[in-house]
Amino acid sequence: MATTAFEHRANRSVKAWWRLTACALALMLVPALASAIPLFNRQTGQNCVACHAGGQFPELTPYGRLFKMTGYTLGVHTSLPVSAMGLASVSKVANTSKSDDPAADFQKNDQLIFATGSVFLGGKITDNIGAFTQFTWDPYATTTDSGGFKGEFAADNMDIRYADRFISDSHDVIFGVSANNDPSVTDPWNTAAAWMQYVPVPSPTSSQFIDGASPYPGLAAGSNVAGLNAYAFIDQTIYVEAGDYRTAKGLFSFMKAGLHDADVTKLQGNNPYVRVALNHAWGAHSLMVGLTHMTSRVYDDPLDTSDPSNVDRYRDLSLDTQYQFLLDPHAWTAQLVYSRETHDYPAALAGQPSPFVDAHGNALAASSNTDRTRLLRAKLSYVYQARYGGSAAFFNLAGTTNTANQTSGYDPATLTITSNATAGAPSTRVNGSLTGNPATRGATLESFWLPLQNLRIGLQYTAYMKYNGARDNYDGFGRNARDNNSLFLYAWTAY
Amino acid sequence: MKIHAIAALACAALVLAGCANPERSRDLGNPAIAGKVLAQQACSLCHGVRGVSLSPNFPNLAGQQPAYVIAQLTEFRSHSRQDPEGFEYMWGVTRRLTDDQIAAIATYYAAQPPAHQGAEGAVAAVEVGRKLFLDGAPDRGIPACSSCHGDHGQGLATFPRLAGQHTDYIAKQLRVFQRTEQRPDGPAMKAVAHNLTPADIEGAAAFLQTL
Numbered sequence: 001m002a003t004t005a006f007e008h009r010a011n012r013s014v015k016a017w018w019r020l021t022a023c024a025l026a027l028m029l030v031p032a033l034a035s036a037i038p039l040f041n042r043q044t045g046q047n048c049v050a051c052h053a054g055g056q057f058p059e060l061t062p063y064g065r066l067f068k069m070t071g072y073t074l075g076v077h078t079s080l081p082v083s084a085m086g087l088a089s090v091s092k093v094a095n096t097s098k099s100d101d102p103a104a105d106f107q108k109n110d111q112l113i114f115a116t117g118s119v120f121l122g123g124k125i126t127d128n129i130g131a132f133t134q135f136t137w138d139p140y141a142t143t144t145d146s147g148g149f150k151g152e153f154a155a156d157n158m159d160i161r162y163a164d165r166f167i168s169d170s171h172d173v174i175f176g177v178s179a180n181n182d183p184s185v186t187d188p189w190n191t192a193a194a195w196m197q198y199v200p201v202p203s204p205t206s207s208q209f210i211d212g213a214s215p216y217p218g219l220a221a222g223s224n225v226a227g228l229n230a231y232a233f234i235d236q237t238i239y240v241e242a243g244d245y246r247t248a249k250g251l252f253s254f255m256k257a258g259l260h261d262a263d264v265t266k267l268q269g270n271n272p273y274v275r276v277a278l279n280h281a282w283g284a285h286s287l288m289v290g291l292t293h294m295t296s297r298v299y300d301d302p303l304d305t306s307d308p309s310n311v312d313r314y315r316d317l318s319l320d321t322q323y324q325f326l327l328d329p330h331a332w333t334a335q336l337v338y339s340r341e342t343h344d345y346p347a348a349l350a351g352q353p354s355p356f357v358d359a360h361g362n363a364l365a366a367s368s369n370t371d372r373t374r375l376l377r378a379k380l381s382y383v384y385q386a387r388y389g390g391s392a393a394f395f396n397l398a399g400t401t402n403t404a405n406q407t408s409g410y411d412p413a414t415l416t417i418t419s420n421a422t423a424g425a426p427s428t429r430v431n432g433s434l435t436g437n438p439a440t441r442g443a444t445l446e447s448f449w450l451p452l453q454n455l456r457i458g459l460q461y462t463a464y465m466k467y468n469g470a471r472d473n474y475d476g477f478g479r480n481a482r483d484n485n486s487l488f489l490y491a492w493t494a495y
Numbered sequence: 496m497k498i499h500a501i502a503a504l505a506c507a508a509l510v511l512a513g514c515a516n517p518e519r520s521r522d523l524g525n526p527a528i529a530g531k532v533l534a535q536q537a538c539s540l541c542h543g544v545r546g547v548s549l550s551p552n553f554p555n556l557a558g559q560q561p562a563y564v565i566a567q568l569t570e571f572r573s574h575s576r577q578d579p580e581g582f583e584y585m586w587g588v589t590r591r592l593t594d595d596q597i598a599a600i601a602t603y604y605a606a607q608p609p610a611h612q613g614a615e616g617a618v619a620a621v622e623v624g625r626k627l628f629l630d631g632a633p634d635r636g637i638p639a640c641s642s643c644h645g646d647h648g649q650g651l652a653t654f655p656r657l658a659g660q661h662t663d664y665i666a667k668q669l670r671v672f673q674r675t676e677q678r679p680d681g682p683a684m685k686a687v688a689h690n691l692t693p694a695d696i697e698g699a700a701a702f703l704q705t706l
Contacts, residue, residue, distance in 0.1 A: 044523075045587015062550070066540045074537050076524030076591055127516035164519055167535045172544055281549045283615070284663075327663060328552055328580070 038454060038494045039083035040067075043075035043123045048453040053324055054331025054383025055450050057494065058190065058198050061326055062286050065188035069174045069233050071163030072123055072130030083120040087199070089113060089490040091206040095483035098430070100419055103147075105430045107140075107204035114139060115202035115490070118156060131160040135258070140203035149204075154258030155224065157185050157194070174233040181255035182223040183245055183273045183296075186231065189288050191320035191335045192275075193217045196377070199458065199490060208431060209484040211444040211462045215375050215397035217339045219273075220314035221245050221296040222265035226252035227273065239288075241275040245296070266299040268311050284327035292318045300346055313344040329385040336378045343371040349404070355425035356409025364403045373399035373438055381446075390447040399438040401469070406436035408476035417476040427476050434476040435469030442466070442481075454495060460488040524591040530599020537588065538600065546603075547610040551661035552580070558609030563655040564601035568592065570680055577677040580667070615662040616701020620694070624702025627695055635690040640699065643683070648706045653680075658706035665700035 041048060044067070049055040051064030060068065067074055092110045099105040116138050122131035134156035141152035163176035184192040193216070201212035229243030247267045248256040256264050277290030294316045299305045318339030325332040350369040357363060374397070381391035408427035411418050417427050417434075427434075442465055448458035467481035468474040474481060520528045521536045535544055538556075542548045546557030556564065570576035571585040572592060592600075614621070628648070631639035640657065644650055648658030657665065671677050673688035673696075691699070 041587075045590050047583040050584050063540050070521060070536075070540075074521040074523070074540070075588075076522065124522070127520040127522055164516070165521075165536060166519070167539075167544055172539075284550050284552065326550065326552065328667075 039123050042078045049386045055386030056383050068188050071161040081123045085494040086117040087115045087492045089115045092487040094485040098479045106206045109206035116200045129162050133158045158255050159185050176231050178229045180227050183219045183221050189322050191322045191337050193219045209486040210488040211460050215395050215440050217337045219294050219316050224256040225265050226255050239277040243273040245271040266302045266305050268297040271296040286324045289321045310346050315342045331383040333381045339375045341373045354403040357412045367404035368402040371400050371402050387450050393444045397440045401437040403436050408432035408434040429477050432475035433468040437469030439469045440467050455493040457491045462486050526593045530596040531603045534600045534603040546607040551663035554664045555610040556604040557607035559604050559656050560650040561601035561605040562652040566653050568597045578671045610659040615704050620698045620701035623698025627699050657703040662700040662704045666696050669696045
């Protein structure tokens with residue numbers, strides 16, 4: 001009997017998931033890999049669980065935070081200051097039928113892929129200087145004309161530090177300076193924009209709705225800029241940090257190495273970053289409450305910075321708090337972030353007419369001068385014996401409506417919503433926005449297993465209640481938020 | 496560009512200035528670094544600057560018997576102490592310590608005022624522990640803790656100070672002695688712990704922390 005298309009898909013799905021599980025099991029059986037250790041592990045000689053809460057990399061324990069703040073300098077010099085990380089995954093979107101071109105809109109859906117790999121260089125350099133630098137290989141960085149993929153290798157997180165610690169009878173002060181390429185990558189808490197989302201997100205479009213691609217706190221200056229920050233941690237209670245970010249160029253070009261110029265964030269002048277946090281630890285508990293503020297001016301066109309007025313201005317403010325209870329064999333973490341962003345458009349982009357009309361053919365409102373968004377994200381996680389864990393997270397993004405953000409709508413010539421590229425105002429399916437409003441709400445449940453201290457196998461399910469401003473028909477073609485619900489299985493390892 | 500050039504020069508100056516900083520080094524592989532510096536700059540990340548750790552995951556070391564600290568660090572270094580907390584946290588950091596550094600670390604902690612932290616165990620358990628500490632349970636072959644660890648739990652030579660130690664830490668170590676061979680340095684404790692019930696362990700740990 002011939003298999004139906006559904007059965008074929010189901011068989012392929014089952015095979016892909018089993019293949020990933022088999023790969024993970026195979027990894028466990030390779031003693032050479034099991035005994036290999038990452039860079040910081042070699043430097044301190046300690047298990048991952050010393051620095052990472054419940055072994056759940058990259059979330060830091062109080063000890064891990066101090067290790068980072070003291071400039072990655074604790075331990076011994078390593079003869080091989082290199083580590084590697086890899087992620088294999090399967091992503092599956094709930095509904096792939098509402099699309100003109102499912103192969104393009106949901107690339108590699110339900111297929112096992114090697115999603116990404118990184119090389120880390122760094123560790124202790126001198127008594128006061130250490131580094132954490134990451135370069136990442138993305139096998140799916142670009143799509144070729146023939147529909148294939150082309151891999152690329154580029155700079156990722158960079159944090160090169162000088163740190164010192166002054167201890168007297170009454171005070172304990174850590175002071176440091178960091179050259180880095182991402183505002184908040186320096187932060188020791190994992191509610192920081194650079195760290196709250198941590199599982200690498202595969203580039204194929206089947207991963208566009210997984211948890212890592214859902215709204216997370218972020219700073220508009222992006223992650224390939226050049227910053228110089230100074231920080232202090234006073235009596236393990238008050239953390240203050242101030243930095244300035246500029247375009248990565250000249251001596252700092254390595255911080256954007258490998259990126260296409262069109263993908264490089266071009267900042268205008270100096271862009272200040274400020275972070276303050278209060279930390280309190282008692283017994284096995286630790287609590288941090290903090291604020292982050294950054295103002296950034298980003299050239300609208302990274303390839304043309306000749307017009308100083310063609311700049312988007314962002315003001316980001318976020319309040320974050322993290323509570324940890326770490327007492328072997330239990331590791332609990334609760335995180336909450338509320339962030340607000342104000343985006344002022346360049347004058348040339350504000351007040352522009354929309355290409356779309358309403359259902360009756362009337363013109364839509366002109367584009368706004370300013371957008372405002374508010375994001376709430378909360379997460380609770382638990383790990384037992386640094387081996388079995390799970391988490392539940394909730395996110396809610398809300399903001400102003402702006403016709404400039406509308407990528408679907410009625411074509412003025414036909415008064416229909418069409419994705420025909422030859423139409424006067426073609427609409428975007430699958431990730432389009434009929435509302436021009438960013439409202440996106442959902443939740444993620446995750447369970448994971450660490451069969452080895454440096455191997456995590458996780459399964460995430462992300463459900464959407466709202467997407468791009470609507471629960472139903474958010475793209476104008478009948479796609480509903482829940483159609484984007486995604487399953488993401490990954491095996492993540494570092495050596 | 497000017498700012499970045501200045502920043503680069505500043506970084507280069509810091510690199511040169513920061514090659515060696517023996518007064519505040521965290522280098523666990525340099526025999527020239529004083530044990531006191533390592534205690535304050537490295538050990539303190541878990542055990543506190545003055546040997547009083549906030550987290551019960553890590554033992555308080557303030558006022559600890561130096562002979563006991565020397566014995567433990569030496570056994571971590573040789574991997575003969577194998578309890579999970581030992582190998583996860585301590586094997587690596589002790590692997591290159593010299594005998595002199597270990598002795599200096601022990602001296603540093605012995606000189607620190609012992610911890611007096613808030614009660615961590617249940618009040619009812621404290622009474623169970625007090626009896627075990629003072630009288631033991633002769634009918635079950637359990638000697639009084641105080642007979643080796645001192646009237647006030649202050650310890651003596653390689654018998655560690657237990658007074659003020661974290662409840663969770665003591666309970667975990669008693670279970671290590673009772674159920675495993677991961678601390679071969681403590682054959683006496685193996686025998687002592689053999690007949691301890693879970694309530695005894697909870698009680699002893701709760702009482703000792705209040706001392």
